[in-house]
Amino acid sequence: MLDKLKDALKDKAKDVRATTRLVDSPACLVVQDGDMSTQLARMLKQAGQTVPEVKPILEVNAQHPLVKKLEATSNFDDLAHILFDQALLAEGGMPEDPAAYVRRVNQLLEKT
Numbered sequence: 001m002l003d004k005l006k007d008a009l010k011d012k013a014k015d016v017r018a019t020t021r022l023v024d025s026p027a028c029l030v031v032q033d034g035d036m037s038t039q040l041a042r043m044l045k046q047a048g049q050t051v052p053e054v055k056p057i058l059e060v061n062a063q064h065p066l067v068k069k070l071e072a073t074s075n076f077d078d079l080a081h082i083l084f085d086q087a088l089l090a091e092g093g094m095p096e097d098p099a100a101y102v103r104r105v106n107q108l109l110e111k112t
Contacts, residue, residue, distance in 0.1 A: 001071050005060065008080035012096070014055035022061035027087040029056040038093055058084055075111075078104045 005016040014032065022028060031037055031054065041054045060067050060083070070079055082104050085095040095101040 001062075001067075002060075004076060005058065005070075005080050005083075008077045009058060009084055012055065012081075012084055013058045015057045017057065017059055018062045019059035020061075022059065022064070025061060025087075025090065026064040026066040027058055027060045027083050029084075029087045029091055029093075030059055031056050038088075038091065042093060058087060075108065078107065082108070 002016050002018060006013070009016060019028075029038065036052065036054050038054055038056055041051045044051045062068075066083070070076060070083070073079055082101065085101045088095060
């Protein structure tokens with residue numbers, strides 16, 4: 001499943017890996033040592049500064065029910081992007097394309 005997530009999120013995430021440190025959350029974003037934090041990059045961008053592209057690492061809680069459901073879904077890519085965007089929102093960020101995030105969530109809700 002990690003390889004499938006890496007492929008689905010190759011434009012957004014530097015890597016995808018499992019973690020055991022998450023308990024309640026399905027995923028979180030971290031940066032590699034030496035990389036600029038996403039918060040700092042966001043602040044510099046808002047200040048009009050040129051910011052190098054920062055691709056975070058998506059860490060997933062393989063024991064979380066939402067992550068377990070990913071394996072058996074036909075909407076894998078859409079759910080992978082929702083998982084990434086939710087991790088971004090949880091850290092105070094904003095999805096690159098908020099309209100696409102809303103569209104994916106709406107499509108998912110329509111199916112339930």
